[in-house]
Amino acid sequence: AQSVTQPDIHITVSEGASLELRCNYSYGATPYLFWYVQSPGQGLQLLLKYFSGDTLVQGIKGFEAEFKRSQSSFNLRKPSVHWSDAAEYFCAVGARNTGFQKLVFGTGTRLLVSP
Amino acid sequence: EAGVTQFPSHSVIEKGQTVTLRCDPISGHDNLYWYRRVMGKEIKFLLHFVKESKQDESGMPNNRFLAERTGGTYSTLKVQPAELEDSGVYFCASTPGQGGLGSGNTIYFGEGSWLTVV
Numbered sequence: 170a171q172s173v174t175q176p177d178i179h180i181t182v183s184e185g186a187s188l189e190l191r192c193n194y195s196y197g198a199t200p201y202l203f204w205y206v207q208s209p210g211q212g213l214q215l216l217l218k219y220f221s222g223d224t225l226v227q228g229i230k231g232f233e234a235e236f237k238r239s240q241s242s243f244n245l246r247k248p249s250v251h252w253s254d255a256a257e258y259f260c261a262v263g264a265r266n267t268g269f270q271k272l273v274f275g276t277g278t279r280l281l282v283s284p
Numbered sequence: 285e286a287g288v289t290q291f292p293s294h295s296v297i298e299k300g301q302t303v304t305l306r307c308d309p310i311s312g313h314d315n316l317y318w319y320r321r322v323m324g325k326e327i328k329f330l331l332h333f334v335k336e337s338k339q340d341e342s343g344m345p346n347n348r349f350l351a352e353r354t355g356g357t358y359s360t361l362k363v364q365p366a367e368l369e370d371s372g373v374y375f376c377a378s379t380p381g382q383g384g385l386g387s388g389n390t391i392y393f394g395e396g397s398w399l400t401v402v
Contacts, residue, residue, distance in 0.1 A: 173326075205393070212288070212395035213327075213375060259327060270340065271317065272391065274327040 171196045171264050175275035182250050183283050190245040190278050192234075192260030201263030202243040203272065204234055208256040216258075219243065230254070255282045286310070288394035290376050296400045302364040305397045307376030309358070315339075315379040316359050317391065318351060322372035330374075333359060366401045373398050 172195040182188050194200055204216040217228025224236040234245045243260060257279045261272040289308045297303050309316045318330040330349070331341040335356035344351070348367070353359040363370055373396040379389040 210395075213377075213393035215390055215392075218390070261327075270315070270332055271329040271343075272319075272327075273329070274319075276324075276326045 171200070171262050171273045173260050173262050173273055173275035175258075175260055175278050177278045178276070179279045179281065181281040181283055184252050185249050188245075188247045188250045188254070188280070190258050190260075190280070192243045192245065192275060193241050194243065194260070194262045195241065196262055199238075202234075202236060203261040203263070204228065204232070204243075204245050205259045205261060205274075206230075206256045207259065207277075211256075213259065216245070250280075250282055252282045252284075255280055288376055288378050288392050290374075290394040290397045292397060293395065294398045294400075296402060297366055299368055299401055300365045302362065303366055303399060305361045305363075305374050305376075305399070307359045307361070307394060309376070309378030310380070310392055313378035313380045313392075314356070315389075316353060317377040317379075318359070318361055319343075319375040319377065319393075320372050321375070322369065325372075327375065330361075363399075366399075368401050371399055371401045 174193045202219040205213040206216050207213050216232050217226045219226045219236045226234050232247050236243050257277045259277045260275045264271050264273050291306045314335050316333040319327050321327040329343040332339045333353045336353050350362045375393050375396045377391045377393045379391050
């Protein structure tokens, strides 16, 4: 069965510093990978997705993620964090055994941004 | 164009009561999904509708949960009777057309319905 691990429950980053959120997945073939963000009081917003092709994926709000098959990872990065980036971030994999009709999520990483 | 809308946004009910959550998907989206996140855990799939038909309800936790999508438009998720462990955020999502995620479809999520059972 597919699974996603986000090893960091909380991360605190200073405003303007770089950010990397970790995501590891377990899946037997090339996965479909996603990063979602949930800001306080908001729904889940898609930041970026990887289906195939270039392993470095650009998303919205200045985020990018890199698919590394050898490490089963899909880490999210941002070169300079803004206070408005404080939110909870979820990595997810598309479950192939359902025809990619559902997502399996990690437990999320809460990002705190300090002044 | 309106996004996925959910109602109510917050609900506090007593154990044993009934709650009905509603989801209006993006207009024209045939696929509708329910997910939920209980406190501190991951977001988990509950079920998937294609139009009015249940395509996959493997994530429904037990028979206290009933989902419907009459007419293939909006959907309701009823919890009856509610238990303390049902507290969490219930997300609805939708995608257009055929093929699911493998066809490049993006899943659009609503803002969630926060349910607290006391």
